Amino acid sequence: MALPSLTLLGQSLLSGLFIGALYGLLGLGLSLSWGMLRQINLAHFALAFLGAYLTYQLAGAGMDPLATLAVIVPCFFALGVLMHWLFARFSVSTFNSLLVSFGLTVIIEALIQWLWTADFRRMESAYGEARFRIGALYVALPELLTLAMAVALSFATWAALRYTYLGKAMRAIAEDAPIAAAFGINVRALSLLLSGLCAAFAGVAGLCLALSYTLAPGQIYAWLGVVFAAVMLGGLGNPLGPLVAGIVIGASEALTMAFTAPAWAPLVSFSLLIVVLLARPGRV
C-alpha cells in the first residue's frame, strides 16, 4: 500500500475536521435533550433535514441562505417547545421518547418526500462555489461556515450553562428536577425553553447540511449512527462533548479513508462507540 502524500493527508485531515464539526453541530441538541431532559430525540435528525429543505426552498426563492435562519430558528424553536409539551403532557419515559420520536421521524420523512419528492436536491448559492487556498490546502466556504457555527454555538451553550442564572437552573433540573422545583425553579418553563433551543440547533445544523450536501429524504438515517457515537463519546449533556468527539471521529474517518478504502470509514465511529459503551458505560 502506497502512503498518501502529505498534501493529501493534510487535505483529508482538514475535511475530517469540517465533517466532524457538522457531527458536533448535529449532536449538540441531541446531547442536551438526552443529558438534561432525559429524552432521546431521534427526530432531531429529521428536524435538521426539514431545516435543510426549508433553506433549500427559501434560497431557491431568492433569499440569502444565511438570512433564512431568521425564519427557521423561530419556527423550529416553536416546534421544539411543542414537542416537549407533548412529551411532558404524556410523561413519556426515556425509552418511549426514542420510540415516539422515531414515529415523528417517519412522519417528517414522509412529509419531506411528499413535498420535495425522493429525488436528490442540491442548493445553488453564492457560498457553494467559494473556496480559499491556504498553502497547499483548499478550504470551501460552506465548510468553514459550518465549523464557525458549530464552535460558536457549542461554546455559547457551554458558557450560558456555566455562567448564567438560567443555565445553572437548567443544570439543576438535569441533576434532580423535583429538588430544583422545590427550590423555586420553574422546571416546566425551562424544559420547554431547552427543548426549543435544541430544535433551533437542529435548524442551524439543517442550514449547514443544505450548504454542503445533496439532500434526499433517505439520508436522514445516514447520519444517525455517527452522530450518536459522537454524542455518547462526548458525554451526555456536555455542550462541548459532541464537537470534540465529532472532530475526533471525523479526523479518524478521514485517515481511514486515506489509508484504506472509503467504504471502511463507518467502522471507525461504530467501533469507537462499541469500545466506549463496553469499557465505560458509566459515561452515558
Next chain:
Amino acid sequence: MRQRALAGFAAAGLTLSAVPFFGLPAFYESFLYLVFHWIVLAVSWNIFSGYSGYFSFGHGAFFGAGMYTTATLATKADVPFLWTLPAAALVAALFGIALGAVAFRVRRLRGELFALLTLAVTFVLATIVLNTPIDGGPGLVLSAVPLPAIGPSPSSTFYLLGLALALATLWIAREVQRSKLGTGLFAIHDDEDVAEVLGVPTYRYKLAAFGLSCGLAGVAGGIQAMFISYVTVGETFSIAVPLYVVLMSVLGGSRHWFGPAVGAAGVTALLYAFTAGDYAVAGRAAVGLILILVILFLPEGIFGQAVRALERRRVSVAPAIDAAELPAPTAAPPAEGKTLLEARGLSKAFRGVQALAGVDLEVRRGEILGLVGPNGSGKSTLINVVSGHFRPDSGRILFEGRDLAALEAHRIARTGLARTYQIPRPFAHLSVLENVALPAMFGRDALPRAEAESEARRWLAFTGLAAKAAALPGELNLHQRKFLELARALASRPGLLLLDEVFSGLTHVEIDDAIRLIRAIRAQGATIVFVEHVIRAVMELTDRIVVLSYGRVIAEGDPRAVMREPDVVAAYLGKPHA
C-alpha cells in the same frame, strides 16, 4: 393445557397449509409469505427484547447474518437451499451469543445503551460484509439456486416454509413465556438486580434468550434471501428491519407471545394496502403516527390491552388457606449456638468512601442478630455484600462452610440466603402471587411452578396478603409492600434471612404486627439478621446486637449492655466535649 394448545397449533398448521392447494393466485401466496416473515421476525425479537426489556435495534444484523449465510453457502459452496437454513440459524445465534457474552458482562449497560450498541453493531457488520469477499459490493444473486418443490409452485413453497417457521416461532415463544426462562426474563424486565438476588441466573438467561431470538431471525433471513433472490448490503442491513420489528411488537403488545404476531400482521397489511394504492409515503406516515398514538394511549399494545381486559373479568378465586396453617420448618430444629455465617476482614470501598473497613462478624444458628449503627456506618453495604449485590474488595464470607465472596448473587440465593430491601422493590408487572412464587422457583428447592404458587399462597396468608394475591404491587400501600418484601424473602425457605429496615416508615400498630411476624418466622427455625433504626424493635427482638460505625464493628453482645457502652453512645450522639 399444553395438549390443547398443541392441538390448536396443529389444526391451524393443517388448515393453513391446505391453502396453496386451492389454486390461490401466486400473488396472495407471496403476500401471506411476507406476513409470516414479519411474524417470525417480530415474535423472535420479542422472545428476548420484549420479555426482558432489553430492546435490541440489531435484529437486522442477525437477520442479515442469516441471509448472507444462506446466500454464500448456496451460491459459493453449492449447499442445497434447505441445508443452509440450519447453518443460517447457527451463524446468527452464535453471533448474537458472542455479542451478548461481551455486552451482558457490563453491568451498567442497560436499556437505551443496549439498543444503541446493537444498532452500532448492525452498521459494523454491514461495513465488514461490504468490504470483504462475503459480498464485496455487487451483491449476491441466488436465481440459479434450485428451490425444492415443497408446494405446487415456487410461491406456494415460500408460503409453506414461512408458515412452518411462523408456527414454530410462535410455539417457541409460547413455551419460553410459560417456562422458568420466561419468568426469569419478565423479572429481569422489572428489576434485574432483585431477580439476580432472588436466584435468577440473569446472565445465562439473557444469553440463552438472545441466542434463540437471533437464531430464529437467522432462519427467516435464510428463507428471505431465497425469496428475493438478490441480496445486497444496503437492503439487508437497513434500519427498516429493527424499526418495523419494534413497532410491530409494541403495537401488538410485547408482554405476550402472541402480541407481536398481531402487530406484524396489522403493519404488513397496512403497508401493503398503501403501496398497492400508490400512497406508500402516506402509508409510512400512518405507521409513524400509529406508533406514536399506541405508545401514548395503549402502552401495553393492542393485544396486551385485550388480554388484560379479559383477565380483569376472570377474577381469580384463591383457595382459602387457614392463616394458622403455617409452613413447616425449613430444616431440623436449629442446633443453637453453632456458627451459621462468618465474615472475616470484609472490606468494600466506593470511590474513596470506605463503606466496610475489615468487618468481622459471626451469626449463630437460630439467633436474631441486630445490626445497628448510625447512618452511613455500612449496615446496608454489609447486607449488599453478603447477598452478592456487591462483591467485597477483600475478605471472606463463610456460610455453612462455603465461601460466598466469590459467588454470583443467584448462586448465593440457592445456598439458602434471602434478603429484603429497605425500600421495597417488587416486580412491578408481576402479580403479588407471581412475585412471591418466583423465589420459590429459583431458590434452594427450585420448585415447579404449581408447587411454588401454592407455597407462595401460604406465605401470603402468613403475612396477611392472601386477599391481594392477584393484585399488582402498585396497588399495595407501603405497609403491605414491606410485607410483600418479607413474603418474597420467606418463600425460598431461607436458612438465613437478612432484613434491611423492615420497620422504617411503619406506624406503631404496624410495627407490633411486624414484630409478631418476625417472632413467628424465628419460631420455625430461621436465623435472622436485621438492620434496624427502630430501637424498640431491636430491644424486643434481638438476642445479640452488633454495632457498626464507619465500616467497623465497634461493639457486640447483649443488646441492653451494648447500647450503654460509651463508644456506642458516642457513635450515635457524638463525643461530649470535656
